[in-house]
Amino acid sequence: RLQALIDDLLTLSRLDEGPEKMEISLDRRPLAPVLCAAVEACRPKAESKQIQIEIACDERLQARLNAVLLEQAVVNLVDNAIKYSPPGQSIKVEVAAGPAEIEIRVIDHGCGIPREHLPRIFERFYRVDKARSRELGGTGLGLAIVKHIAQAHGGRTSVTSAPGQGSTFCIHLPA
Structure with a gap:
């Protein structure tokens, strides 16, 4: 767990430097293979909880x-969805493309997050339920x-x- 924390802190530190300093290259490419790779990385953990993961993305x-x-980023979201979903549920990874953004x-059907926690949910080390988070692991x-x-993608x-109804986490990218 300590190594995971160190790895996550290093990733955040590099991202904090900004795309110019980190030399993040953005190339126009198909989105579906990236999403499929993320889901496949999470599939063993999902299967251990009898959770199905569906993908809906135009190839x-x-x-x-x-x-x-x-x-x-998608692995992090799917991993959280698995952690906070009860066994036997399903998780959906879907993409909606509009003229300005993708x-x-x-989407999960897990425990959900109370409204008062939503504004801070993307902050470092913020946890809705500290005791449960320690039990489930993570950094x-x-x-x-x-x-x-x-943000590095604009x-x-x-x-x-x-x-009690679940959560939908979204990444919005420029189209």
Whole structure:
């Protein structure tokens, strides 16, 4: 767990330097293979909880992206969805493309997040339920990393959630 914390802090530190200093290259490429790779990385953990992961993404859809970083962001979101979903549920990774932005959504039917916590959910080390977070593991940096990766792509993050109904975490990228 200490190594995971060190790795996450190093990633955040590099992202804090900004795309220019970190030399993040963004190339126009298909989005679907990046999402599929992220889901496949999470599939063993999902299967251990009998959780199904579905992907809905037009194979032709392209975006300016850094595949390694965007895959990490999606892995972080899917991993959280698995952690906070009860066994037997499903998680959906879907993409909506508009004229101005592409929205990657990770939708779960887990415990949900109370409204008062939503404004701070992407902050470093912020946890809704500290006792449960310790039990489930993690560094408390996963969502902060997602936010910084989205920003490095010229995008942003958002979340909608309701206790007992699940959450939808989104990465918004320029179209």
